[in-house]
Amino acid sequence: MLKRTALYDEHKKLNGRLIDFGGWELPVQYTSVSEEHLACRNAAALFDVSHMGEVIVEGSDAEAFLNYLVTNDVKKISTLQAQYTAMCYETGGIVDDLIIYKRGEGKYFVVVNASNTDKDFEWMKKIHSEKKFTCTLKNESPLWSQIAIQGPKGAEILQKLTKTNLSEIKTYWFKEGTILGSTPALLARTGYTGEDGFEIYVAWNEGPKVWSALLEAGAAFSLKPAGLGARDTLRLEAKYPLYGHELSSETNPLEAGLGWVTKLEKADFVGKTAIEKKKTHGLTRKLVGLEIKSGGIPRQGYRLFSKDGTQEIGVLTSGTQSPLTKRSIGVASIHQDFGTIGTSILVEIRGNKIPAEIVETPFFKKK
Numbered sequence: 081m082l083k084r085t086a087l088y089d090e091h092k093k094l095n096g097r098l099i100d101f102g103g104w105e106l107p108v109q110y111t112s113v114s115e116e117h118l119a120c121r122n123a124a125a126l127f128d129v130s131h132m133g134e135v136i137v138e139g140s141d142a143e144a145f146l147n148y149l150v151t152n153d154v155k156k157i158s159t160l161q162a163q164y165t166a167m168c169y170e171t172g173g174i175v176d177d178l179i180i181y182k183r184g185e186g187k188y189f190v191v192v193n194a195s196n197t198d199k200d201f202e203w204m205k206k207i208h209s210e211k212k213f214t215c216t217l218k219n220e221s222p223l224w225s226q227i228a229i230q231g232p233k234g235a236e237i238l239q240k241l242t243k244t245n246l247s248e249i250k251t252y253w254f255k256e257g258t259i260l261g262s263t264p265a266l267l268a269r270t271g272y273t274g275e276d277g278f279e280i281y282v283a284w285n286e287g288p289k290v291w292s293a294l295l296e297a298g299a300a301f302s303l304k305p306a307g308l309g310a311r312d313t314l315r316l317e318a319k320y321p322l323y324g325h326e327l328s329s330e331t332n333p334l335e336a337g338l339g340w341v342t343k344l345e346k347a348d349f350v351g352k353t354a355i356e357k358k359k360t361h362g363l364t365r366k367l368v369g370l371e372i373k374s375g376g377i378p379r380q381g382y383r384l385f386s387k388d389g390t391q392e393i394g395v396l397t398s399g400t401q402s403p404l405t406k407r408s409i410g411v412a413s414i415h416q417d418f419g420t421i422g423t424s425i426l427v428e429i430r431g432n433k434i435p436a437e438i439v440e441t442p443f444f445k446k447k
Contacts, residue, residue, distance in 0.1 A: 085130035086225050086287040094305055101308055102195030104131040113309035117403040120273055120314055121444075124231035125306035126294055129272075129279070130287060133197030134224045135190040135204065139215025142186045148349050149207055150180070151333055151342040157182045162252045162270055165341050166333050167200065168351030172358055173329040174336065176200050177321060179270060181254060186215070189266070189281075193323050197221050207350060225287025229294060229303075230277030230314075232446075237298040238278050241290075242267065246278070260293055272311065274318025274444055313400050317444035319369060319411060325380055325397045326367060326411060332358050335413070337367040365394070366419040369441035370410050376429040377401050378410030378436070385426040386418065389433050393418045393425065402443060409443050410436075 082105040091098060096107030106128065109116060119125045137146060147154040152165035159182050167175040176196045181189040192200040201219045208217055229238055235246050244257035244267055254268035259280065266281040282290055295305065312322070319337075321327050326336055333342045334355060344356055372378055378399030386393055394414030401408050410427075418425060421440055426433040 083131070085128055086284050087128045087130060087227075087291050090288055090291050091128065096305070096307060099308070101131070104194060106131060107305075107307040109307040109309045110305050113307070113313060114403040116304055116306035116310035117313050119302060119304040120231045120275055120306060120310065121404055122232070123302040123304075124229060124233040124237055124277075124298055125273075125304055125310065126291065126298065127228040127230065127306050127311055128287075128291065129228050130225045130284075131194035132226050133192040133194060133200065133219070133221040134226075134281070135192065135201060136218040136220050137188040137190055137215055139186055139213075141213040142188055142215040145208060145211070145213035145215050146180060146188060146190070147346070148211065148213075149204065150178070151338070151349060151351070151355075153343045153346050154180060155346075159184055160254055160256075162254060162268055164252070166327075166338050167203070168333065168349075168355070169329060170351055170354060171329075172332050172351045172354030174323075174327045174331050174333060174338075175203050175329070176323055177327055177338070181266070181268065183256070191226075196323060223284055225282050225284050225290070227280045227282075227287065227291055227294065228271055228273075228277060229280065229298075230271045230273040230275045231303075232276060233298070233301040233303065234275070234277040237294065237301055237303055238267070238280070240297045241293055251276075259290060263290065265290075272320055273314040274320070274442065275314070275446055310403075312398075313403055316398050316400055316409065316411065317402055317404060317442065319442040321367075322398065326413075331413075332363075334359055335363055335365045335367065364416055365413050366416055367397070368412055368414050368419045369439050369443060370412055370425065370427070370436045371439045372408040372410075372427060372434055372436045374435075376427070376432075376434045377408050378427055378429075382410075383428045384412055384414060384418075385428065385433055387424045387426065389426055396427065404444060407443070409439075411441075414438075
């Protein structure tokens with residue numbers, strides 16, 4: 081049986097088209113992917129992301145444990161700051177990408193991808209057990225509802241429901257306050273769309289009333305509920321990676337565009353030796369953006385070839401037609417020699433090799 085978030089009945093009321101997403105019954109869209117995508121870019125969109133996993137890490141060694149567990153430098157996070165990072169196996173392959181929120185000294189709130197929650201938590205417990213860190217790990221995923229309001233009007237809408245001064249919260253920072261009067265909430269200026277916005281964490285059973293209140297407050301601002309379809313096209317325009325597409329247990333973070341959160345200069349962390357070895361021996365692949373100029377939409381798994389069609393050089397990890405620009409865009413893992421912007425290549429679509437070009441990314445950047 082599929083799992084459901086606390087907002088399941090709200091999605092039914094809005095006639096959301098529900099699908100199986102990693103074992104969860106979630107809306108892929110309400111009206112259309114394009115309409116919901118453009119609402120986020122031009123006004124605001126509301127997403128139910130309560131399927132994401134939440135792990136509490138607390139104790140005197142919490143910082144040291146997390147710093148050993150992930151690629152980024154956790155020691156550099158201030159209280160009430162968030163940090164994007166990756167978690168790797170000893171092989172250098174990626175377990176998952178995640179966000180760490182520092183709630184106080186020795187108190188961390190870690191958010192992981194929904195389909196990976198159980199796997200991630202088991203991996204965290206394994207490392208914790210092997211290295212004997214003095215801290216506790218709790219998988220609190222069933223206790224939380226997470227709602228994302230994204231878009232240029234998102235903060236203005238949310239401000240109507242909270243006394244917390246949202247203008248004081250910088251990108252990748254957060255506050256713990258209240259919403260709807262007295263409902264405790266963690267309000268984080270984070271997101272997965274390339275837009276400004278907030279991710280709101282409340283107790284599981286508080287999710288429906290917060291969702292309804294946001295929809296009501298946002299009606300005058302053209303806020304729309306948005307499903308997984310728009311969430312995917314939005315993140316792709318911003319070139320944000322997705323586990324199972326750009327990231328996997330076979331993917332090295334340096335070749336997956338995560339070099340900026342892989343701090344090889346810090347003390348030992350899981351996977352560091354393998355990642356350093358890969359770097360020393362030379363990286364062979366890189367993550368790039370491409371555009372098909374005429375005919376066809378790139379999709380995950382499509383093979384890439386050199387301009388003359390004689391050499392297979394990579395594979396599409398994600399692709400779509402951009403609802404904003406109408407361009408046929410994709411992200412690909414490609415051989416280093418063919419990853420320069422402006423390089424002409426071919427994409428194989430249903431047996432036909434279609435001309436494409438390596439282009440600058442992200443495909444969209446907010447003003």
